[in-house]
Amino acid sequence: MKSVPLGVFIIMALAAPAFGQMLQAAEGVTARDTPLDAGSSITLTWQPSPDEAGRKVQVLAYEVWRATRAAGEYERLGEVESGKENYEFTDEEAENGVEYFYKVRARGERMSTDAAPAGPVKATAEWFHPDRLNMLVASVVLAAFVLYFISQARAGKELFIRRIAGLEAVQEAVGRATEMGKPVLYVPGIADIDDIQTIAAVTILGRVATMIAEYDAALLVPCSRSLVMSTAQEVVKEAYLEAGRPDAYRRENVRYLTDDQFGYVAGVDGIMLREKPAANFYLGTFYAESLILAETGHSVGAIQIAGTAMPSQLPFFIAACDYTLIGEELFAASAYLSREPRLLGSLVGQDLGKVIILISIIVGVVTAFLAQFGFELFGRSIALEQLFVVK
Amino acid sequence: MRREIPMIVAFVAGVTIILEFFVPALRDVASQIQKWYLVVIAFAILVGAFNLLRINYMKIRYRRADWPYSFALIAGLFAMAIIGIGWGIKEGTVFDWLFNYLIFPMSSTVFALLAFFVASAAYRAFRARTVDATLLLVAAVVVMLGQVPIGSAWVPAWWPDSLVFLTPDWLKDRIMNIFNTAGQRAILIGASLGVVSTSLRILLGIERSYLGEE
Known part of the structure; x- marks a missing residue:
């Protein structure tokens, strides 16, 4: 009687390496609304399965699955081939305002392992691009100059x-x-x-x-x-x-x-x-x-x-x-x-815009130059170059 | 209404495209407008082809000067259209062969003329008659020497670092990265302001000559 459990034990011990090679899931799966877009888009990011780095079990690809409930029925959206340091997948077919859950499945030759579902996350359309505020201000100021001088020209000013x-x-x-x-x-x-x-x-x-x-x-x-x-x-x-x-x-x-x-x-x-x-x-x-x-x-x-x-x-x-x-x-x-006076007025506005840009460049160069020497105001460098960075 | 409708279309389309730069939510609308524009272009190709045929047909009909060229043009136009529609335009088709061995070499030949025209234009521009032209000549020679391996070949290995500013490589980099880049940026800034001003004139209906109205 004692030989039976012992036999099972021996078999299990012999098979242990094979059972030990369970494919590990992808790590750090996050799902978020794609920033600064028109909606209908959710971006997933994750890091590779530890097995991919360790090369114990080959990870062929990562499949992305989507559902509207965490425990609901998931549909396959696509896959990303393995071999990267960081992974990203964009779901371009999300409906705005609907909550979604995402699973990333590490797929090997014989087995697959799901990471914990990420979500809920909703796709939304952005109504303003904050990185372009400087461009908006510059455009409005320039447009104001042009319109002002057009009105001046209309009024008969030389x-x-x-x-x-x-x-x-x-x-x-x-x-x-x-x-x-x-x-x-x-x-x-x-x-x-x-x-x-x-x-x-x-x-x-x-x-x-x-x-x-x-x-x-x-x-x-x-x-x-x-x-x-x-x-x-x-x-x-x-x-x-x-x-x-x-x-x-x-x-x-x-x-x-x-x-x-x-x-x-x-x-x-x-x-x-x-x-x-x-x-x-x-x-x-x-x-x-x-x-x-x-x-x-x-x-x-x-x-x-x-x-x-x-x-x-x-x-x-x-x-x-x-x-x-x-x-x-x-x-x-x-x-x-x-x-024609109205058209000429726009040229004067354009020239004034150029003068302002010229002054901004000079101020930017001087402040950037001073900043190089550690010139600071209220604990901050006064270089204005960041204001002019267009993203 | 013949003027108002195009102006309204220009205003709505223009403002939407501009706003889309700042309001991502309008991206789909802007993309739709751009698709409509592509549809208009597709139909406009027919207008262009008809214009080409009409002008060249009249030349052949009235035997105007160089009419055989017009005949060759119309024959080529129809031949390419018939072969393309009849047997497809994929790789390995007759159309593809004609494109690769006839049209592409002809285009390359015209492009190759540029080398000769660069030489003749450079000869005129670089004649050191004025201070400006002399500066241009010197800068061009330095940049050309800096661009080719032989330009730096004469610099010996023992050349002191303190005199690196006398080497064509160093000078070329400074001319291209500082003077040339600064000049190009100045032009681009000016042009951008011009674009804003022109766009405003068109959107507000002040500039209407593009509609055929002064």
């Missing part, structure tokens, strides 16, 4: 606008084309109409087209986007109408070429070499094609005015064109050319 050489040259360029009997080529960049630089380019096109219609020169506008073409056609048509020359408007001169970047370049270069325009305008968003266009324009002897807010392309335009509108000047051009 506003000083600094001279922009590139825009003063627009009339000269159009006049030259008229005298030479050659067309004006206007390239509105290669971006679509949702790009603010393209919008700026199209608004400038309206002013330039009015001038061209008055001078009775020809205007060519090759576009790389259909929507830009449609908008440009309307703008040019209205400009000719306003100039009292609707008969001179040629719809086919505002044409679509191709969306392909270098196909468009080849098309515009072809137009330049065939039509030999007397004046070329390159205004809007440009990439690698900027120098190819500008150098081809230079080779046909055209007076060239370029403008973009792409810092990497500006050196090319400056090297190859007669005048270049740098960054903000592109956005100021339409208002500048129109000379």
